Amino acid sequence: MTTLEKVLYTAKAHTTGGREGASRSDDGRLDVKLSSPGTPGTGTNPEQMFAAGYSACFIGAMKAVAGKTQLTLPQDLAVDAEVDLGPIPNAYGIAVRMKVSLPGMDKDAAQKLIDAAHQVCPYSNATRGNIDVNITLA
Known part of the structure; x- marks a missing residue:
């Protein structure tokens, strides 16, 4: 298990009713009905x-890697994420597929960026070894 060296931010949400309820963050920025x-x-x-969270976080990780390596990212970069829900032995699980679009970037440079971002992204680190995650260059 990985232990945080320092807490940079704590997200807080209050949820009622489960999948048929609602969830609201303590600052009110998130206020959603659930189905x-x-x-x-x-x-x-x-x-x-x-x-949505994983794809946004992954873009942030790509920006962080690009900033450290002086790599210019395309303005219209995007990530399409799919999260599957299904049964596993005696429970339920999820799997993730993400397609990363980096228009105009050299294919090898884009793949190296994706690989590096996958190593630093908090969602990637949280899911690694726990669920199936497939990240591809679109």
């Missing part, structure tokens, strides 16, 4: 929030 995947509800679900 189970595949239901007619109007809310989001934890898998969608995980996809």
Whole structure:
């Protein structure tokens, strides 16, 4: 297990009702209704929030790596994330697929950036060895 050397930020959320409820951050910036995947509800679900969080974090990791290596990133870089939910023995699990779009970048340089970002991204570090994560260059 990895122990934080220093806490830089703590996110806080209060959730009621589980997958058919609501979640709100302590600062009010996040205030969402929740619905189970595949239901007619109007809310989001934890898998969608995980996809959004991981992809945003991964872009941040690419920017951090690029800044340290003086690499210029394309303005229109993007990450499309998919989070699968399904059964595992005696429980449920998730799997992640992300396609990274770095238009105009040299393919080898883009792949090296993705590989380096995958080593520093907090979501990548949290999921490594726990769930299937597949990150590809689009």
